[in-house]
Amino acid sequence: MNTSNRFGKLFDEATSINEGAAEHGQVGSFKCETCSPIRRRGRKLTAQDVEVMRWQAFYGASVSELTNDYGINDRTVRRILVGDIWPTAAGPLRSKGTPPRPRQEALQALLNREIKPDHEGHIRGREYFQLNDDGYAVINKNSKKVRVSRIVLKHFKGPAPADKPIAAHLCRYRDCVNPDCLYWASPWQNMQDKYRDGTMPMGDTHPCARLTERQVILLRLVRPAWKECRRWSYELGAPQATIYSAAHGYSWKHSPKAPLIVWTTAESVDEIPERLRAPNLVLAHSP
Numbered sequence: 001m002n003t004s005n006r007f008g009k010l011f012d013e014a015t016s017i018n019e020g021a022a023e024h025g026q027v028g029s030f031k032c033e034t035c036s037p038i039r040r041r042g043r044k045l046t047a048q049d050v051e052v053m054r055w056q057a058f059y060g061a062s063v064s065e066l067t068n069d070y071g072i073n074d075r076t077v078r079r080i081l082v083g084d085i086w087p088t089a090a091g092p093l094r095s096k097g098t099p100p101r102p103r104q105e106a107l108q109a110l111l112n113r114e115i116k117p118d119h120e121g122h123i124r125g126r127e128y129f130q131l132n133d134d135g136y137a138v139i140n141k142n143s144k145k146v147r148v149s150r151i152v153l154k155h156f157k158g159p160a161p162a163d164k165p166i167a168a169h170l171c172r173y174r175d176c177v178n179p180d181c182l183y184w185a186s187p188w189q190n191m192q193d194k195y196r197d198g199t200m201p202m203g204d205t206h207p208c209a210r211l212t213e214r215q216v217i218l219l220r221l222v223r224p225a226w227k228e229c230r231r232w233s234y235e236l237g238a239p240q241a242t243i244y245s246a247a248h249g250y251s252w253k254h255s256p257k258a259p260l261i262v263w264t265t266a267e268s269v270d271e272i273p274e275r276l277r278a279p280n281l282v283l284a285h286s287p
């Protein structure tokens with residue numbers, strides 16, 4: 001079997017695919033039984049190869065399939081398909097404007113306000129974009145990953161003010177890209193948001209924690225005096241001052257599970273000064 005016969009047969013098969021074949025799934029995954037096992041890598045392309053390649057693409061073969069079939073890189077395949085290379089060879093050409101990728105389309109739709117928020121009023125980035133390790137929606141821009149929230153904010157509210165460089169969320173979804181959920185924030189505002197969302201490392205989740213929340217709950221119940229804290233220090237393997245602070249509410253102020261018991265004559269929490277009203281405050285009255 002000589003080469004020209006082989007490709008002649010492939011070409012005949014490729015061009016003789018009728019409309020009925022599409023229904024049987026033969027068009028997109030078209031492979032000639034005679035030729036497909038033969039590795040063509042390293043062999044120079046002929047005008048006939050190029051013609052066949054263009055027909056394969058016309059009937060739905062992907063660029064990566066053609067890359068494998070012909071042993072040439074994807075950039076060369078694309079240039080052949082649009083006619084940049086081999087302009088004289090036959091076969092149907094693709095239009096040169098490469099269709100934008102779906103994510104870029106989604107971004108454009110987002111900036112045109114064509115994507116409607118879900119029933120909760122958010123536009124979850126995970127449905128349209130890639131998420132980075134931190135859970136934020138990102139998109140490729142000049143071969144770098146950029147947060148979609150920053151692009152959206154810049155588009156709708158202008159570039160970030162010098163003192164408010166952070167694209168922050170009004171809602172608690174990190175991947176939300178609804179322009180109505182976003183604002184330029186100062187680092188201070190962003191930290192307040194983290195307290196609000198419970199994403200600020202505190203208590204157990206803080207990397208420097210010397211005590212666990214269970215231990216703090218125990219200490220709050222016992223409320224050891226300073227001298228007794230020395231014994232607890234040996235027991236729990238934390239410094240005496242750490243024990244005392246946790247037990248008496250100078251630290252772990254934000255732990256709602258460890259009630260901060262305060263002996264007071266006040267009848268209700270409203271009588272306590274606002275800055276001292278921890279969320280876990282429990283008033284106790286001496287008998």
Ligand SMILES: [Zn+2]
Nearest residue numbers: 010032034035
């Ligand atoms: Zn063949």
Ligand SMILES: [Zn+2]
Nearest residue numbers: 122171176181
């Ligand atoms: Zn939102």
